[in-house]
Amino acid sequence: xxxxxxxxxxxxxxxxxxxxxxxxxxxxxxxxxxxxxxxxxxxxxxxxxxxxxxxxxxxxxxxxxxxxx
Amino acid sequence: xxxxxxxxxxxxxxxxxxxxxxxxxxxxxxxxxxxxxxxxxxxxxxxxxxxxxxxxxxxxxxxxxxxxxxxxxxxxxxxxxxxxxxxxxxxxxxxxxxxxxxxxxxxxxxxxxxxxxxxxxxxxxxxxxxxxxxxxxxxxxxxxxxxxxxxxxxxxxxxxxxxxxxxxxxxxxxxxxxxxxxxxxxxxxxxxxxxxxxxxxxxxxxxxxxxxxxxxxxxxxxxxxxxxxxxxxxxxxxxxxxxxxxxxxxxxxxxxxxxxx
Numbered sequence: 001x002x003x004x005x006x007x008x009x010x011x012x013x014x015x016x017x018x019x020x021x022x023x024x025x026x027x028x029x030x031x032x033x034x035x036x037x038x039x040x041x042x043x044x045x046x047x048x049x050x051x052x053x054x055x056x057x058x059x060x061x062x063x064x065x066x067x068x069x
Numbered sequence: 070x071x072x073x074x075x076x077x078x079x080x081x082x083x084x085x086x087x088x089x090x091x092x093x094x095x096x097x098x099x100x101x102x103x104x105x106x107x108x109x110x111x112x113x114x115x116x117x118x119x120x121x122x123x124x125x126x127x128x129x130x131x132x133x134x135x136x137x138x139x140x141x142x143x144x145x146x147x148x149x150x151x152x153x154x155x156x157x158x159x160x161x162x163x164x165x166x167x168x169x170x171x172x173x174x175x176x177x178x179x180x181x182x183x184x185x186x187x188x189x190x191x192x193x194x195x196x197x198x199x200x201x202x203x204x205x206x207x208x209x210x211x212x213x214x215x216x217x218x219x220x221x222x223x224x225x226x227x228x229x230x231x232x233x234x235x236x237x238x239x240x241x242x243x244x245x246x247x248x249x250x251x252x253x254x255x256x257x258x259x260x261x262x263x264x265x266x267x268x269x270x271x272x273x274x275x276x277x278x279x280x281x282x283x284x285x286x287x288x289x290x291x292x293x294x295x296x297x298x299x300x301x302x303x304x305x306x307x308x309x310x311x312x313x314x315x316x317x318x319x320x321x322x323x324x325x326x327x328x329x330x
Contacts, residue, residue, distance in 0.1 A: 006122055007120065063119055065117060065160075066117070066118045067129050068145050069145070
């Protein structure tokens with residue numbers, strides 16, 4: 001079991017959960033410059049992506065700006 | 070009056086245009102960028118959504134020059150005050166911007182804002198040092214209550230979001246304008262430049278337009294039309310309308326006709 005819940009969906013990393021949030025973003029090919037993250041309901045500032053440790057079972061939200069009125 | 074001295078001030082900051090534009094529904098980022106440019110707007114709204122981790126994500130912010138425009142994140146999608154506050158905090162963390170268009174719309178059919186949840190969220194967000202611009206129904210009592218808790222503006226709707234139906238709430242907006250001590254921004258439902266001019270002639274401080282520009286056949290030209298009509302309406306308001314009369318008042322002289330008396 002090596003799962004994370006990302007944006008509401010379970011994702012299995014088959015034994016290789018990335019160590020830090022920045023690693024996760026890299027693995028998902030998400031440009032960290034345009035993203036804000038929430039880990040288990042706590043906002044992680046972009047400047048802390050490299051030091052935010054990821055643990056199995058966490059719920060992670062990756063959010064960005066889109067067009068809106 | 071010198072029109073150049075007629076400034077819109079929100080939260081102590083001078084805003085160069087009384088037309089605010091939304092960035093939703095544009096066919097492309099390029100079109101959005103050109104339309105924003107043509108609108109002459111300074112305040113530009115954006116929304117927050119989940120990243121699609123299975124597909125490539127389009128970076129729309131890259132198309133907006135943050136040195137030139139003031140980004141106004143919204144809390145669209147929030148169904149109650151808790152969700153709105155969460156989105157507000159995320160928006161600030163993502164952008165460093167503390168200005169916020171607060172919208173709480175639990176009803177998916179008309180997207181009408183929830184007054185109780187909006188007031189509740191506004192009170193908390195003002196205390197957290199957000200500059201809150203709340204989207205509300207055209208309710209003069211609610212507008213006063215929001216002003217009292219410290220919102221930077223009130224933004225009553227003209228008609229439901231995206232309906233392009235114009236000032237269906239005219240009478241209530243008139244009362245809001247009459248009573249407000251903060252800028253009144255007429256938001257949602259403005260479908261034509263004449264609607265924007267109408268709101269400005271009534272004394273609204275600004276208008277916010279998205280759908281009418283983004284979904285027009287030519288969004289860039291329509292943005293320009295809204296720019297002109299918003300300015301025209303404002304100048305007319307500041308100048309004061311000429312008197313109305315029930316009977317005709319001839320514009321041409323009533324003497325010197327080519328006939329015998």
